[in-house]
Structures are given as C-alpha cells and as structure tokens.
Amino acid sequence: MSNPRPTLADVATSARVSVSTASLAFSGAGPIAAETRRRVLAAAEELGYSGPNPLGRQLRSGRSGIVGVIIGDALRRSFRDPVSVQTLDGLVSTLGPLGLGVLLVPGSTAPGTPAVDPLVESAAMDVAVIMWGGTAGDPVLAALRRRGTPTVLVEGAPVEGVAAIGIDDRAGIARLGAHLLELGHERIATVTLAFSHDRREGLADADRVAGIAWEITRRRLAGLGDAGITPVAIWETPASLVEHGTAAGRALLTSPEPPTAIIAQSDLLAAGVVLAARELGLRVPQDLSVAGFDGRDLPGLGPDVLTSVAQPLAEKGAAIGHAVEALLEGSMPLPQLLPVALRPGTTTGPPPQKRS
Amino acid sequence: MSNPRPTLADVATSARVSVSTASLAFSGAGPIAAETRRRVLAAAEELGYSGPNPLGRQLRSGRSGIVGVIIGDALRRSFRDPVSVQTLDGLVSTLGPLGLGVLLVPGSTAPGTPAVDPLVESAAMDVAVIMWGGTAGDPVLAALRRRGTPTVLVEGAPVEGVAAIGIDDRAGIARLGAHLLELGHERIATVTLAFSHDRREGLADADRVAGIAWEITRRRLAGLGDAGITPVAIWETPASLVEHGTAAGRALLTSPEPPTAIIAQSDLLAAGVVLAARELGLRVPQDLSVAGFDGRDLPGLGPDVLTSVAQPLAEKGAAIGHAVEALLEGSMPLPQLLPVALRPGTTTGPPPQKRS
DNA sequence: GTGACATGTCGAATCGATTCGATACCGCGA
DNA sequence: TCGCGGTATCGAATCGATTCGACATGTCAC
Numbered sequence: 095m096s097n098p099r100p101t102l103a104d105v106a107t108s109a110r111v112s113v114s115t116a117s118l119a120f121s122g123a124g125p126i127a128a129e130t131r132r133r134v135l136a137a138a139e140e141l142g143y144s145g146p147n148p149l150g151r152q153l154r155s156g157r158s159g160i161v162g163v164i165i166g167d168a169l170r171r172s173f174r175d176p177v178s179v180q181t182l183d184g185l186v187s188t189l190g191p192l193g194l195g196v197l198l199v200p201g202s203t204a205p206g207t208p209a210v211d212p213l214v215e216s217a218a219m220d221v222a223v224i225m226w227g228g229t230a231g232d233p234v235l236a237a238l239r240r241r242g243t244p245t246v247l248v249e250g251a252p253v254e255g256v257a258a259i260g261i262d263d264r265a266g267i268a269r270l271g272a273h274l275l276e277l278g279h280e281r282i283a284t285v286t287l288a289f290s291h292d293r294r295e296g297l298a299d300a301d302r303v304a305g306i307a308w309e310i311t312r313r314r315l316a317g318l319g320d321a322g323i324t325p326v327a328i329w330e331t332p333a334s335l336v337e338h339g340t341a342a343g344r345a346l347l348t349s350p351e352p353p354t355a356i357i358a359q360s361d362l363l364a365a366g367v368v369l370a371a372r373e374l375g376l377r378v379p380q381d382l383s384v385a386g387f388d389g390r391d392l393p394g395l396g397p398d399v400l401t402s403v404a405q406p407l408a409e410k411g412a413a414i415g416h417a418v419e420a421l422l423e424g425s426m427p428l429p430q431l432l433p434v435a436l437r438p439g440t441t442t443g444p445p446p447q448k449r450s
Numbered sequence: 451m452s453n454p455r456p457t458l459a460d461v462a463t464s465a466r467v468s469v470s471t472a473s474l475a476f477s478g479a480g481p482i483a484a485e486t487r488r489r490v491l492a493a494a495e496e497l498g499y500s501g502p503n504p505l506g507r508q509l510r511s512g513r514s515g516i517v518g519v520i521i522g523d524a525l526r527r528s529f530r531d532p533v534s535v536q537t538l539d540g541l542v543s544t545l546g547p548l549g550l551g552v553l554l555v556p557g558s559t560a561p562g563t564p565a566v567d568p569l570v571e572s573a574a575m576d577v578a579v580i581m582w583g584g585t586a587g588d589p590v591l592a593a594l595r596r597r598g599t600p601t602v603l604v605e606g607a608p609v610e611g612v613a614a615i616g617i618d619d620r621a622g623i624a625r626l627g628a629h630l631l632e633l634g635h636e637r638i639a640t641v642t643l644a645f646s647h648d649r650r651e652g653l654a655d656a657d658r659v660a661g662i663a664w665e666i667t668r669r670r671l672a673g674l675g676d677a678g679i680t681p682v683a684i685w686e687t688p689a690s691l692v693e694h695g696t697a698a699g700r701a702l703l704t705s706p707e708p709p710t711a712i713i714a715q716s717d718l719l720a721a722g723v724v725l726a727a728r729e730l731g732l733r734v735p736q737d738l739s740v741a742g743f744d745g746r747d748l749p750g751l752g753p754d755v756l757t758s759v760a761q762p763l764a765e766k767g768a769a770i771g772h773a774v775e776a777l778l779e780g781s782m783p784l785p786q787l788l789p790v791a792l793r794p795g796t797t798t799g800p801p802p803q804k805r806s
Numbered sequence: 807g808t809g810a811c812a813t814g815t816c817g818a819a820t821c822g823a824t825t826c827g828a829t830a831c832c833g834c835g836a
Numbered sequence: 837t838c839g840c841g842g843t844a845t846c847g848a849a850t851c852g853a854t855t856c857g858a859c860a861t862g863t864c865a866c
Contacts, residue, residue: 099598101822112846117824124825125843144597148574150822153509153851159573160516160553170539173529183526190556195573197516198542198552217515217551218504241500242455457852468816473854480855481813506852509821 100141102150109137120146152218161189161418162199162219162243164234166226169200175334175362177388177407178225181248184411185223192419194220201234202291210237219243221418224250229290229307244421246414251309257417258429261410263310263387266403266434267317267357270385273401273436274355275321279383279445283327283353284318285342285363287311293332295341303328314359314387326353331363339366340373347374347382354382354445361386364400368441379443389437399439406432456497458506465493476502508574517545517774518555518575518599520590522582523647525554531690531718533744533763534581537604540767541579548775550576557590558647566593575599577774580606585646585663600777602770607665613773614785617766619666619743622759622790623673623713626741629757629792630711631677635739635801639683639709640674641698641719643667649688651697659684670715670743682709687719695722696729703730703738710738710801717742720756724797735799745793755795762788 106116111134118126119134137143152158163182165172172178186196197219200211210233214222222243227250228235235253238245246257274282289298290307306312311330318325327346331338339358343366346353358364364386368378376382378398389404413430420427462472467490474482475490493499508514519538521528528534542552553575556567566589570578578599583606584591591609594601602613630638645654646663662668667686674681683702687694695714699722702709714720720742724734732738734754745760769786776783 103822113823114825114847115845118845121824125845127844130844142596142598145571146824147822148572149505149509149512149514150851151824152574153505153822153853154824156505156851158505169542170536173535173539174532176530179529179535180526183529186525186554186556190567190569193568193572195569196554198554200542200546211546212549213546213551215501216504216549218508242498458854459852469853470817470855471815474815477854481815483814486814502854503852506821507854509823509852510854512821 099147100138100143102143102146105134105138105141105143108141109134117146157220157422158218159193160195160197160217160219162197162214162217162222164199164201164214164222164224166201169198171333171335172225175360176390177334177360177405180390180407181225181411181414184408185414186411187408188412188415189418192415194418210234214238215241221246221421223414223418224248227251227309229309246417246421246427248410248414249310252429255426257421257427259410259413259417259432260430261405261432261434263403263405263434264313264317264320266387266405266436267314267359268320269436270357270387270401270403271318271321271323273438274357274383274385274442275323277355277383277442277444279355281326281351281353281445282318282323282355282357283329283346284315284325285329285331285339285346285356285358285367286315287334287359287363288332289330294330295332295338296330297345298328298330302330311359318357325357326351334360334362336362336366336369339363340370341366343367343370344374347371347376352382355385355442356382357385357387359387361388361390361392361400361402364402364441365392365395368395368398368400378441381446383442383445385442389435398441401439401442402437403434404437405434455503456494456499458499458502461490461494461497461499464497465490473502513576513778514574515549516551516553516573516575518553518569518573518578520555520557520570520578520580523556523558525556527689527691528581531716532746533690533716533761536746536763537581537767537770540764541770542767543764544768544771545774548771550774566590570594571597577602577777579770579774580604583607583665585665602773602777604766604770605666608785611782613777613783615766615769615773615788616786617761617788617790619759619761619790620669620673620676622743622761622792623670623715624676625792626713626743626757626759627674627677627679629794630713630739630741630798631679633711633739633798633800635711637682637707637709637801638674638679638711638713639685639702640671640681641685641687641695641702641712641714641723642671643690643715643719644688645686650686651688651694652686653701654684654686658686667715674713681713682707690716690718692718692722692725695719696726697722699723699726700730703727703732708738711741711798712738713741713743715743717744717746717748717756717758720758720797721748721751724751724754724756734797737802739798739801741798745791754797757795757798758793759790760793761790 103113106113116134118124119131199213214237222238223246249260329342356367367384371382386400386402389402417427458472462469472490474480475487555569570593578594579602605616685698712723720740723740727738742756742758745758773783
C-alpha cells in the first residue's frame with residue numbers, strides 16, 4: 095500500500111490516455127474533452143494520486159513559489175518584537191493569495207557569527223526578503239547577489255539592483271524630537287537599537303556612533319539631529335526588548351545629570367524605560383518624559399499610553415509583498431518610504447521645574 | 451549579462467569535462483582528480499555559476515529539504531504568544547543544522563474558514579508539522595494524509611500514522627489544581643484556550659464543554675478534573691492573549707459569587723486576569739489567587755511572579771525536530787510527552803477569610 | 807607478461823511534470 | 837468531393853541535476 099507514490103504517468107496509463115493529456119486534465123491549460131478529463135480524474139482518484147508533484151512542476155517552470163525571508167540571527171529575538179511579527183503577518187497575507195510560501199531563513203548560522211546560513215546559499219527561493227536592513231557589506235546580501243536571487247531589502251541602506259521598502263523613520267524621530275523641544279526639554283537622551291552584530295550594551299561614545307553598521311539605527315539617530323537635538327547620552331542596546339530598555343533606563347536615570355526626556359528607538363525599549371523610571375520612584379511624565387517608536391499598544395504599562403510614532407505595519411508587509419510580486423514579474427519596484435505619524439500619548443509632558 | 455543563468459552543462463562544457471564529472475566536482479560524491487575538480491570550479495567561477503540549482507537536485511532526490519509548519523489561521527495571533535515563537539525557534543535551531551528549511555503555512559485561507567490554504571495541498575514539503583494539535587477531523591490533517599506527507603502533530607490527539615509530540619499538560623494542570631486545593635481554595639474558576647475554530651468568548655455551559663474541538667483545551671480542562679476540581683465557572687477565550695484574559699477576569703470577578711482562585715490555561719491569559727483583578731481593586735494573592743500555564747516570565751506584571759507550570763519550550767522544539775528527522779528516515783518516532791514542572795510564584799496564596 | 811584491482815571519466819537513464827509541434831478526426835462551406 | 841478551420845489527443849523534447857554502469861588507464865603482485 096505504501097508503494098512508490100503514483101505519478102502522472104501511472105494515472106495516464108490507467109486512464110488510457112497519454113501523459114500530456116493527463117497533464118492537461120489537471121492544469122486545464124489547453125483543450126480537453128470533458129469526458130476525457132473526467133476519466134483521468136477518476137483514475138487519479140482510484141490510484142490515490144493527489145495532484146501533480148510540485149517538484150516536477152517547479153523544475154519545468156523554474157519557479158519554486160517560495161519567498162525566502164531572512165530574519166536576524168535568532169528567530170527568538172526577532173519574533174519577541176511584535177513589530178517583526180506583524181510585518182511578517184502582513185507579508186504572509188499578501189503572498190498567500192499569490193500562491194507563494196514564506197520560507198524562514200536564519201541570517202547567520204549562530205548569533206554573532208558572520209558565517210552565512212547554508213540555506214541562504216542553497217534553498218530554492220524565487221525572491222529573498224531581508225527583514226532588517228542589513229549592515230554595510232552584509233555577507234547575506236552578497237551571497238544572494240552571487241546567486242542572482244532578486245532581493246527586497248527592508249529598512250536598509252539603498253543598494254543598486256535591490257528593491258527597497260522602508261518607513262520614514264528619520265522624519266518620524268525628528269517629529270518626536272520637535273515635540274519634546276516644544277514641551278521645553280533641553281536634556282534629552284536616547285536609547286537606540288543595536289549598532290552592529292556585536293550587539294553591545296551601554297553608553298556609546300562618538301567613535302562607537304561613527305561605526306554604526308545597522309542602517310536603521312543610524313537613520314533613527316540622524317532624525318534627532320534633524321530636529322536639532324544633540325542627545326546628552328546615547329545608550330545602545332543589543333536588541334529591541336523590554337529588558338534592555340529597563341537596563342538603559344536605570345543607567346541613564348541614575349547618572350549625575352539625568353535627562354528630562356528619553357527617546358527610545360522602539361516601543362519595547364520605551365516601555366522598559368518607563369518601568370525603570372517607576373522603579374526609581376519617578377513619575378512619568380511629571381518627572382520624566384518617555385517616547386518610543388512603532389506605535390503599538392503594549393500591555394503592561396497600565397493606563398499609560400506611550401507617546402510614539404506609529405508605523406503602518408500591515409501596509410509595510412503588503413508593500414513588501416507587492417515588491418516581491420514585481421520582482422517575480424521581472425521588473426524592479428520603486429523604492430518605497432511609507433509615512434509615519436506622531437502619536438502623542440500620556441508619557442510625555444513639560445520638563446520638571448528646574449530646582450535652581 | 452543577465453543571460454539565462456549558466457547550468458552545470460555549461461560549466462562542464464567550459465571545463466571540457468562531462469556533466470557527470472562536473473556534478474562530482476560539486477557534490478564530492480565519487481572519485482575525482484584534484485586537478486579536474488579545480489578546473490571545473492574555475493570554470494564555474496568564470497561563468498558566474500553559483501552551485502547546482504536546487505530545483506534540479508530536488509527533483510532527482512525527491513526531497514525538497516523543506517518542512518512545512520502549519521500555524522493557525524493567523525500568523526499574527528499565533529505569534530503574539532511567546533510560546534509559539536519559542537517553540538518555533540527551538541524547531542528552527544534543530545532543523546537548521548540538518549539543512550532543512552521551515553516553510554510557514556497558514557492553516558486555513560482566512561480566520562474561521564474551514565477552507566484549507568492551497569499551500570497545504572501544493573507546496574513541496576518533505577514533512578509537515580501541525581503546531582497546535584488540530585481539531586477532530588481536521589481538514590488540514592486530512593489533506594496532508596491524502597498527499598501522503600509525513601506529519602508531526604504537536605499537542606494533538608493521537609492519530610494513527612501521525613507522529614505526536616506534546617507536553618504533559620494534563621498532569622501539570624492537575625498539580626496546579628492540587629496546589630490550590632492545598633491552599634484551601636474551594637471556589638475555583640478556569641479560563642481556557644479556544645474551544646474550536648469558532649473562537650467564542652464567554653462562559654461555557656456543559657453542552658459547550660462537551661463540544662470542545664481543540665484537544666489541548668480539552669486536555670487541560672481534564673487536568674482539573676484529575677485534581678478533583680469542579681470549576682465554579684469555565685470561561686472560554688478566542689485565543690491566548692492578555693486582553694482575553696482581562697475580559698475573562700472582569701466577568702468572572704464581578705459575578706455574584708466570585709471565585710477565590712482562577713486557573714488560566716496560559717500565562718498570557720493569567721496575566722490578563724491579574725490586570726483585571728488590579729483594576730477591580732483586588733489584591734493578588736490576598737483576595738484572589740491566579741495561576742497560569744507555560745512558565746514564561748512576562749513583563750508587565752511588575753514584581754509579581756505568576757504561579758505557573760513550566761513547559762520546556764526549547765526542548766519541545768528540539769523534540770519536534772527529531773521527530774521530523776525520524777520521519778525523513780522513514781521511521782515513525784515514538785510519541786513523546788515532555789514533562790512539566792509546577793513553578794509556584796507570588797500570585798497564589800490562601801483564600802481570603804470567609805465573611806460569614 | 808598477465809590478471810586483478812583501484813582510480814578517474816564519461817554516456818545515458820532518471821526524477822515528474824509541462825509544453826510545443828504534429829497528427830487525427832470532425833463538421834461545414836464551396 | 838475537396839479543403840479548411842477547429843478540437844482533441846499524442847509524442848517527444850525539455851527543465852537541471854544525480855547516479856549507475858561501462859570503460860579506459862595505470863599500478864601492483866605473482
């Protein structure tokens with residue numbers, strides 16, 4: 095009973111037609127008599143043949159119907175951030191109706207390793223999507239280009255021949271900065287995303303800042319400059335997670351001259367900062383203003399609503415999906431920069447009175 | 451320059467060897483002179499040939515190297531639960547070194563729809579993993595069996611010919627129940643996971659309970675019975691999310707005779723219950739004991755540590771990975787029931803004094 | 807010197823489908 | 837009656853690799 099699975103040829107024989115006719119019966123691409131078709135289908139049913147083997151079809155068409163999504167070094171880390179998950183969800187929703195599947199591809203074999211996962215080199219994928227930009231001279235991107243796999247770079251630095259989708263985070267952060275300046279803040283610190291694969295944690299000096307490899311981190315930092323802000327402190331984190339925000343908050347708020355406002359590069363980090371502030375007995379926003387980025391509602395902050403910049407996650411996923419579609423059709427989609435919107439919450443307010 | 455990509459045949463011609471020899475040079479499966487090999491590789495380099503086309507290889511070997519992971523109806527919902535993410539992470543970590551990729555496959559085309567996603571029928575996958583059990587007579591499982599795709603069922607009811615991996619949640623819940631009984635609780639309510647695809651929210655009567663389709667929900671409920679508990683109320687939720695826990699908590703705690711303890715079938719739900727209790731001015735655990743399931747540490751509960759049952763997520767992922775491996779080798783892995791451990795926290799205590 | 811054996815290379819079959827061009831057959835109008 | 841156009845079917849080539857058996861060469865022992 096568990097014989098080698100029946101093939102189209104078996105079905106054709108059993109239905110007493112040629113393979114080509116049998117193929118027609120399934121694909122419907124070509125003229126076929128209703129009666130013949132019925133006979134083929136009946137034979138298939140009887141033999142337990144459940145449709146054409148995708149492998150054969152793929153070889154012929156040269157298409158695998160698979161979109162490789164390159165996530166960071168660890169699924170766990172990427173997916174603890176709801177931003178990743180929702181973007182991916184938007185992508186899957188767009189790709190599904192097109193009959194495309196999403197293959198999860200780790201970027202590097204192990205966290206911190208530059209070695210590219212073998213899947214990047216060898217998996218059958220029609221298009222690749224690099225979810226988190228990528229650093230300059232990214233080996234993953236290099237491998238994909240060598241293979242000739244059309245690629246969509248999300249939140250990355252523009253690269254010739256690679257489709258780009260991103261949000262206008264730089265302008266968003268600038269608006270956030272302007273908001274805080276209007277409120278009267280003068281001592282503003284910032285908590286950033288990871289600088290590079292080394293994922294250090296702590297205060298960053300000028301040298302460190304100059305060496306930022308992740309485009310997204312650099313760009314959001316630049317947004318502050320656009321607003322005319324020179325942060326009194328820049329704290330880099332290993333990843334966008336609440337606990338790293340808490341660590342940052344503790345450190346920044348216990349420094350000799352603590353900031354009156356902290357801009358975090360993500361909502362999770364901002365939530366962590368708020369928790370740290372509470373821990374230290376500071377009231378938000380009376381004693382400290384905190385702003386985040388992404389515009390998701392987080393549980394755990396109680397009644398507080400984080401001041402943030404909302405980015406359209408589902409739309410981003412859809413935009414990536416459309417870029418993939420375009421690449422499959424052989425055209426290069428235009429770079430897209432999706433708009434973001436300042437979303438004032440209850441965590442920002444005027445700075446505390448100077449105790450002069 | 452963007453000519454049709456070079457094939458192994460092109461490389462072979464250019465290196466003045468036969469295709470078979472060229473193949474050997476890449477695969478290393480067979481004797482080949484170092485010099486010949488060098489020449490082939492050089493020719494490949496020059497032509498811009500980046501290794502054998504996976505499609506061709508796959509057809510020949512009959513293997514795609516892809517494991518389809520069937521997630522619920524919405525990625526968003528599944529992945530907001532850290533339990534899913536961590537299990538998946540464990541799975542990817544185990545499969546990666548084996549050269550296997552994970553294809554994300556939505557179960558149904560749209561939430562609530564019984565229609566099976568076309569990917570289930572047509573994607574090239576060597577093995578399928580159904581992440582959340584599946585209901586009785588699951589159309590997805592039926593489709594996979596029809597295709598003859600070896601399948602691993604996670605947290606599901608045992609099915610002949612399908613590999614099963616799960617945790618001993620029933621015993622875990624029983625232990626949790628015993629713990630509460632020891633503390634002296636008599637009025638215990640429970641907040642469950644989804645009953646079926648209809649994902650209703652609210653109190654469940656006996657009829658409803660009898661019709662539970664999701665095995666995992668049924669089993670965890672049975673654990674209560676094992677402990678000798680007849681819940682004073684059973685609240686079903688659409689999904690394991692904090693907000694559904696909050697809704698459940700509000701309803702259960704404002705009922706005429708509120709429970710003194712609530713067992714939630716997941717930590718996220720339990721966290722929601724705790725938040726609802728706080729909202730209503732109840733102290734945890736003085737006025738209300740709350741227990742969850744999964745044993746993850748959640749941000750947002752402040753200093754409280756949820757009493758819970760810890761399940762080994764990374765191990766679960768690894769166990770699934772090994773089951774996949776076994777199926778690929780043609781053997782049927784033994785069903786596995788991973789052990790869980792009661793993890794007492796600060797959210798359970800003796801019931802409040804009776805106000806008699 | 808000859809047979810046994812290892813090594814390296816090649817030709818051809820094979821995996822399972824799709825697709826193009828050829829062929830057979832039909833009815834219909836000239 | 838012949839030829840034409842359209843429909844249904846078939847045969848064979850094709851996609852890009854792997855793999856088996858055959859063959860040629862070289863080495864070694866007897």
